[in-house]
Amino acid sequence: MKNFILKLKQTSKVQKGFTLIEILIAIAILSIGLLSIAAMQVSAIRGNAKSNKLSQRTTTASNHIEYLLNLPFNDSNLSAGNHDPENDGVDNDGDGVTDEPDDDGELKYSVTWNITDDTSSQKTIALTIAVTSYGSATTLTINTIRIR
Ligand SMILES: [Ca+2]
Numbered sequence: 072m073k074n075f076i077l078k079l080k081q082t083s084k085v086q087k088g089f090t091l092i093e094i095l096i097a098i099a100i101l102s103i104g105l106l107s108i109a110a111m112q113v114s115a116i117r118g119n120a121k122s123n124k125l126s127q128r129t130t131t132a133s134n135h136i137e138y139l140l141n142l143p144f145n146d147s148n149l150s151a152g153n154h155d156p157e158n159d160g161v162d163n164d165g166d167g168v169t170d171e172p173d174d175d176g177e178l179k180y181s182v183t184w185n186i187t188d189d190t191s192s193q194k195t196i197a198l199t200i201a202v203t204s205y206g207s208a209t210t211l212t213i214n215t216i217r218i219r
């Protein structure tokens with residue numbers, strides 16, 4: 072019994088509580104953890120925005136490639152060389168305005184493509200989607216082959 076009481080006393084001594092230093096250290100560690108979670112959130116949001124933009128561009132490029140692949144093999148849009156609807160002096164979309172920003176069918180992007188005649192029955196299409204935001208230009212180029 073005596074021993075038991077002694078043990079109880081010792082135990083209660085151990086569980087006296089935390090010192091101010093211990094609490095400060097705990098708060099500091101917690102703060103570092105919370106700050107790194109916040110930083111992770113920021114980079115996750117940035118990553119999402121970036122991948123969202125990339126998938127929009129890829130979809131836009133795919134749509135234009137689809138269009139070019141379905142044109143007759145000898146269509147003027149598939150002639151060898153560079154094609155730039157926003158800068159070709161032609162009213163491509165037939166709205167009465169020449170070379171306006173959406174003459175290529177895209178207000179947000181500049182769609183250009185280059186055609187290489189590989190053989191008489193095969194062409195390589197290199198389609199580029201360009202976008203300028205906050206003064207910096209980003210481009211995405213997709214290559215595809217058109218067979219007669
Ligand atoms: Ca036009």
Ligand SMILES: [Ca+2]
Nearest residue numbers: 156161170174
């Ligand atoms: Ca044009």
Ligand SMILES: [Ca+2]
Nearest residue numbers: 172177180181
């Ligand atoms: Ca455009």
